[in-house]
Amino acid sequence: MAERYDPGAVESKWQKHWEDTGLNRVDIDGAENPFYNLMMYPYPSAEGLHVGNVYAFTGADIHGRYKRLQGLDVFEPIGFDAFGIHSENFALERGTHPMELIPSNIKNFTRQLKRMGFMYDWDRVVDVTRPEYYKWTQWIFLTLYKAGMAERRKAPVNWCPSCKTVLANEQVIDGRCERCSTEVTQRYLDQWFFKITDYAQRLLDNLEWIDWSDSTKRLQRNWIGRSEGADIDFQIAGHPDKKLRVFTTRPDTLFGATFMVLAPEHPYIAEITGAKQRKQVDEYVRNALAMDLVERKKAGEEGRKSGVDTGAKAINPATNQEISIWVADYVLMEYGHGAIMAVPAHDERDFEFAREYDLPIRVVVIPADQYDAFDPQAELQAAFTEHTEDEVLVNSEKFDGVPAAQAIKQITAWLEQEGRGQGAVNYRIHDWCISRQRYWGPPIPVIHCEQCGIVPVPEEDLPVVLPYVEQFRPDESGVGPLARAKEFYEVDCPQCAGPAKRETDVSDTFLDSAWYFMRYPSTDVHDKPFHPARTKKWLPVDMYIGGEEHAVLHLMYSRYISMALHDLGHLPFEEPYEKFRKHGLIVREGAKMSKSRGNVVIPDEFVEQYGADTFRTYLMFLGPYEEGGDFREQGIAGISRFFDRVWDAVANGALEAGPPETNELTQKLHATIKKVTEDLAGLQYNTAIAAMMEYLNQVRAGGRAARRSEVEPLVVLLAPFAPHMAEELWQHLGHEGSIFSGANWPRYDAQLAVADEVDIAVQVNGRFRATIRAPRGASEDEVKQKALAEEAVQRHMNGKKIKKTIFVPDRLINLLVA
């Protein structure tokens, strides 16, 4: 065995060994203690593995190896998220066809991932672009479609003029495309939707019990955006058959509703607009519809509210007064009913609008302590009540004086009684638009027949194979590149055999990733998407680790797909990930890494120079895993030196038998095992590494040679971080085979993990004056006697009497004197 640690030699030796012996393959059918350790699979870019990938995977791999050393049968698979706009755009840029580009990217990724020493089961790789995979993606679409969970409808959609495709709401960031940052515009197109809104409440409720990072749950809650309130029907004057329905979170302010506003898309506009106003209203609506979402938003941000009076009147059901109905673009058709009751006294937007058009304002909620002094004749001003705790109603007839929180309930009940409304809940989340007018995705498996309408492709005809199309560049037409491939879309109707046209949209790549983890245990099964017994054994996922940028996209969609498939009897669970932990982001020298800054860390370079183990461990040492860290090249030397010392202690040590040489060392060993065990369970890798360094420093203090009992447990503790080196040292210690099958995670004795003697801080009047050493568990008297014997303590007591003593066992004594 080499005197000095040579990572290159050690790592290639063990990587070959793992591959030859199939060490990382799990017994998928026979495993007795299954643990499914999942990480978010990467998009295989042409640039190769990003250091962010390595960071994410390393943290997850450490968790998997730790679980394995604890005796679990760990399944740790990997795959490639290779469909989608990202890949397609890159292919366009390069002028390479994605069908050529992607396989070579995957090959390169595979090489890099293997070089990092991750514990992947390479026999169960998922590549979503393979027909044997997307056959089942299409099957999921059909399954949901047949269950009425998918539908095609014309809808205003976010359109990226640069990517020339529809984007889901989740893919629009600040009004821009998340991929290319082009401003998103609005289009009306026929689109396929999954009705995720039907699951909004369940997606919200289950967050109560799944074990996820709190911040991720919060993001999902905000995205689902539940609002409680009431639907209220307003009669329209002159249209006894028509009711205008609105949603409000503040039914208690009903008496303050002094006008109504419809979204420009609202279906009633044409009907109710008065003859005099028609021309103006038409023009306003036309302009509003022509403006895209971004322009509308901008106008709103600048505080300009525009609108137009329809001339029609509605009846406020509470006051029975006629109020005018307006059209304005600050009301959104997608939310609620596309119409609002405007309460300008208590809503900032309505207030702005009322001021702009000189509409009446009526205060109906005021702070409780001003109730007695309230003067209904006084000039009405906006009150903008936010919370309903200490506020009461005024100007509201029989509800005057009622606290707002109660009034919400009372007025809702009154509306229900009168048949004019009822309690209602609204969600901000929209249905999931899965259509993409692009090339690089799984074709949506339906056929449009003039006779039969929409006909699902029969299951036995799956997969609908994505054809090789030379010209895969999208255009302005609003239909995908497949719409130019006659041989693809010209088909016979499966029902009537008449001429029909295949759907030419492909599905969103988030549908691929919504279920990839269900496929891993069943990659060798071809007659089902997922093998029932294996699915039962391995799923739901025991631990999922990934980036929080996917909190509202991938993580929401995959929860939805699991629930839907569960409800349709295909899955025995409804939540796919029992435990999810986000990892942090890594920056370099305090700055975000980006190609344009030219500060991207290229893993290959560091791995070559320092070895995978050192690189892995350094990444984990940068900071708390769940928060990320700052990559500074200089710091890697610290880990490198640490590993050299570990190597030296084991490879060049005398390694005598017997217990640790001193009680202090025994204590430190047990304390270290305890600390590392607990830190690994909580993904606190940075402090686990620090603890191991501290321990090794103590083992080697004064240049002494280590005993076997001192270093063997350390080698096992290090194995999740530095698997190659651990293997080599394990072998050197005389063991046969792999440390990951031969070793047990070290156990600690809680009694031994604490010292017999402790340092106790001594305070006089709350200021630290001395430290004394005392046996663990020493009594207050004992400690006080020792403390009083200290010269520094006596000096600061200055001959005064002790009035009070505060004693914290084993930590501190505080003598209060006067």
Next chain:
RNA sequence: GCCCGGGUGGCGGAAUCGGCAGACGCGUCGGACUCAAAAUCCGAUGGGCUUCGGCCCUUGAGGGUUCGAGUCCCUCCCCGGGCACCA
């Protein structure tokens, strides 16, 4: 605007059931080894004052609770993230 997370030495970061702030590492300085350098090893390393015994200050700012506050409460500032005309 709303909802989160954060602000600690030259740097990355430790320490929050309130109990000796700065673990571990980087860097820097000094020493050993060397002809020399690298590597390695040993020591020092928050700031100020010092009669060399110590003393005082210090966790974004200010206030409060407490014997005791990085940690709890209030007000504010700054940085990062999410949502945003959602009724």
